[in-house]
Amino acid sequence: MRELAANTKSASPPLAADPKPDAVVKTKSIEARIFLDEKIKADAALAADCLAEGRKWLDKNAAEAAASRKQDPQFFKDGGWDFERKYTIRSVVADRYVSILRNDYMDTHGAHPNSDVNTILWDKTSNKRISIRAFLTETADKGPTMKAMVKAVIASLKAEKKKRDTSETATDEWFKSVEPSLLKIGAVTLAPSTEAGKSSGLTFHYPPYAVGPYAEGEYVAFVPWETLKPYLTSEGTRIFGGARPKGDADEP
Numbered sequence: 001m002r003e004l005a006a007n008t009k010s011a012s013p014p015l016a017a018d019p020k021p022d023a024v025v026k027t028k029s030i031e032a033r034i035f036l037d038e039k040i041k042a043d044a045a046l047a048a049d050c051l052a053e054g055r056k057w058l059d060k061n062a063a064e065a066a067a068s069r070k071q072d073p074q075f076f077k078d079g080g081w082d083f084e085r086k087y088t089i090r091s092v093v094a095d096r097y098v099s100i101l102r103n104d105y106m107d108t109h110g111a112h113p114n115s116d117v118n119t120i121l122w123d124k125t126s127n128k129r130i131s132i133r134a135f136l137t138e139t140a141d142k143g144p145t146m147k148a149m150v151k152a153v154i155a156s157l158k159a160e161k162k163k164r165d166t167s168e169t170a171t172d173e174w175f176k177s178v179e180p181s182l183l184k185i186g187a188v189t190l191a192p193s194t195e196a197g198k199s200s201g202l203t204f205h206y207p208p209y210a211v212g213p214y215a216e217g218e219y220v221a222f223v224p225w226e227t228l229k230p231y232l233t234s235e236g237t238r239i240f241g242g243a244r245p246k247g248d249a250d251e252p
Contacts, residue, residue: 099189135236146180195242
């Protein structure tokens with residue numbers, strides 16, 4: 001059975017801390033939910049895009065849960081799987097480029113729940129998803145831009161690990177998944193800036209296991225725009241500037 005959240009208010013509205021999902025799948029095998037933040041819902045095209053993707057994710061996991069329950073019913077004796085996906089806006093740059101974090105939570109009754117993080121870069125002018133290629137003069141695999149970016153990402157991750165007292169995992173083995181390729185370097189967002197309408201650089205988001213053991217949780221690496229300066233297109237030069245706001249490093 002599939003339920004989609006209604007837009008109308010219920011007789012007893014949920015608490016602010018417990019918002020109503022924007023889409024739900026609930027069966028004997030799984031309960032899975034999609035949440036869009038209010039700023040996303042204020043943009044009809046962006047909301048529709050996120051919700052369409054989210055619903056496909058719900059359906060895919062519902063089918064996998066049903067198949068798993070049929071094959072191994074003993075693993076469902078205490079209930080079905082529990083999945084959740086949240087879409088939240090991280091930054092809006094030049095009143096055009098919207099960076100969105102997509103956080104997933106998955107509990108399939110394993111040793112512990114898992115989580116994942118990915119990102120979306122949305123162009124409000126064309127109402128479609130884009131990549132950071134528009135801001136860079138070249139993005140060839142193992143090219144100068146990507147090599148400089150990987151170097152800066154790893155330096156940022158090492159600094160973060162030192163701060164967390166987890167330097168023992170700041171090794172090539174843990175960083176091998178960070179490759180000089182736009183598709184393999186990590187999920188990227190435009191970082192906010194102290195300068196209005198600008199981005200202070202790029203933040204790369206890594207889920208548990210990506211660059212450290214599960215217990216270390218997520219990591220975020222920051223590459224300041226000054227590092228990117230030699231590789232920026234005219235549009236990149238236009239949108240980058242300022243500094244990373246104090247406290248942004250503490251944000252998810």
